[in-house]
Amino acid sequence: MKAKNSTQKQIADAAGEGLPAGGFGVRGSRGPADGKIRGPLCAGALAFCVLLMFSGCDTIKALWNKDKDTVEAAQAVPVFAVNTTTAARGQIRDYLALSGDIVSGSTVDAYSDAAGKVTRLMVAVGDRVVKDAPIAEVDPSKPGMNYLPGIVKSPITGTIVTLPAQVGMTVSQAVPIARIAGGSSAASGLEIRLYVAERFVSKIAMSLPCEITLDAWPGEVFRGSISEISPVLDPSSRTMEVRINVDNPGSRLKAGMFAKVRVITEQKSDIVKIPAPAMIQRFGESYVFTVETDPADPAFLLARKTVITPGILIDNVLEVQQGLTPDSEIITRGQSLLEDGARINIIDRAPPLSAQ
Numbered sequence: 001m002k003a004k005n006s007t008q009k010q011i012a013d014a015a016g017e018g019l020p021a022g023g024f025g026v027r028g029s030r031g032p033a034d035g036k037i038r039g040p041l042c043a044g045a046l047a048f049c050v051l052l053m054f055s056g057c058d059t060i061k062a063l064w065n066k067d068k069d070t071v072e073a074a075q076a077v078p079v080f081a082v083n084t085t086t087a088a089r090g091q092i093r094d095y096l097a098l099s100g101d102i103v104s105g106s107t108v109d110a111y112s113d114a115a116g117k118v119t120r121l122m123v124a125v126g127d128r129v130v131k132d133a134p135i136a137e138v139d140p141s142k143p144g145m146n147y148l149p150g151i152v153k154s155p156i157t158g159t160i161v162t163l164p165a166q167v168g169m170t171v172s173q174a175v176p177i178a179r180i181a182g183g184s185s186a187a188s189g190l191e192i193r194l195y196v197a198e199r200f201v202s203k204i205a206m207s208l209p210c211e212i213t214l215d216a217w218p219g220e221v222f223r224g225s226i227s228e229i230s231p232v233l234d235p236s237s238r239t240m241e242v243r244i245n246v247d248n249p250g251s252r253l254k255a256g257m258f259a260k261v262r263v264i265t266e267q268k269s270d271i272v273k274i275p276a277p278a279m280i281q282r283f284g285e286s287y288v289f290t291v292e293t294d295p296a297d298p299a300f301l302l303a304r305k306t307v308i309t310p311g312i313l314i315d316n317v318l319e320v321q322q323g324l325t326p327d328s329e330i331i332t333r334g335q336s337l338l339e340d341g342a343r344i345n346i347i348d349r350a351p352p353l354s355a356q
Helices: 002-015 039-075 198-203
Strands: 079-086 088-104 107-111 116-121 134-139 150-153 158-162 176-182 190-197 209-214 217-229 239-246 258-275 280-282 285-293 301-307 309-314 317-322 329-333 342-349
Touching: 088 309, 107 150, 134 176, 190 198, 190 217, 190 258, 198 239, 209 239, 239 258, 258 309
Parallel strands: 079 342
Antiparallel strands: 079 329, 088 190, 088 258, 107 176, 116 134, 134 150, 158 176, 190 239, 209 217, 209 258, 217 239, 258 317, 280 285, 285 301, 285 329, 301 342, 309 317
């Protein structure tokens, strides 16, 4: 008992002899007052620290295990980053993209009845003529023989589109004097002549609507329709000739221009359509992933596999015949790694497709 009291006294004396406030001395350190080594004090401080460490092990271990379980639980439910859009209601059109030349709907060449020299031209390119109107004079005279000039007349009512003959030129009965495009006005009588490959012949029918664009009038769309279909195919090219009537407001279209044509082969209205990349096809099944709120935790979103029946696919736009309703939010990017019920995080929402 006496020894114990002596030890406590030594610690108390050490505490009062000027050790730094709030700290413990290091083994072999000397006090500021007398320079003596405070060995018992260092041993007591070390014992206190060891006791504190061992007494707190269970608490520290419990906290560590709790954080570890939380991290493992978070890692067990992956979250996928995706982009989405909304299914739209509107129309979709299937078409054939073709090209061809604008030509006169009906053209007739005018010839001289006799060989001779052209002495006079009465028309110019672009002039309107009526049937039997004079076009040119041809003098059939020869050295030593004089004849009255012959008059070349227009065989039809129309517009002069080409004029091969020139004054002073000698022509025969086989050389055309002028070419006349038929039609009631200068703006009418134009057609587009194009050729359709054999594999698309089944899609061509009379009166199908067409959209025509030209480099000469960028941004403008002219309208037309199929007016003539050849009954046979060219055996060398395996193509079928098709002619299209074209509206020509303001006489802006000219024969000889190159036109790009969309022949509308099928058109549907009031259908559901989505971007084509949103659809996944695996094992004979077509489906998309829609977005819904997690019923277990409304703070999270889930991806739901939705089987669909696809329809027309044109220009990366897909018709959905069954399985999807308008305004359904669908995943358009990042869906290749998803499974039904996967947790997702929406990075971007793209606007829906246009109704047209």
